[in-house]
Amino acid sequence: MPPPKRSLSRDVRVSAFIKARPEKVYGALTSARELCLFWLESAETDARSGGRFRMVWPSKDGEGCEASAVFVDLQPGEKVAWLFDARSRRGGRVPALVNVFIERKSRGAQATLLHAGFSGAVSQDKLFLAFRALWADCLASLKDYLECGRSGPMRPS
16 A cells, blocks of 8 residues: 655644733734743834734844744734745745634633645655744743743744
8 A cells, every 4th residue: 555645735733722811812922022022032013904024033043033024914812914025935935824813712812823835745844843843832932921921032943
């Protein structure tokens, strides 16, 4: 029997239940000041449809990794979505659209981040796994920040 075929594309989907109101989750994901308190080294946000989003996170070489995007769908307390610009997409290998869905739950919110459309090719496994770890760290840091007040940028990647 031949091995199963790999799909042409795959998605990063990570979720976290956060003991905070959905509006607080939304605010933390759209405020440059708050993003720097729990995840990024530096950030600039213009939290409106078409507004710019610039993020810099630490790297092992000390130079920092930078990406730029545009907010494309902002629904306070419900959704944050952005499109990475061409330069940030590493020659098109990184899918452009990132969505964070925020669902109200009793005693908190469920945040689900979806970064869809990564190549299913074996040669792209490292990139896919790196982004899965990046987004898992983002939501874990957001949870720690909103639930426990822990702050500090993410660990270098």
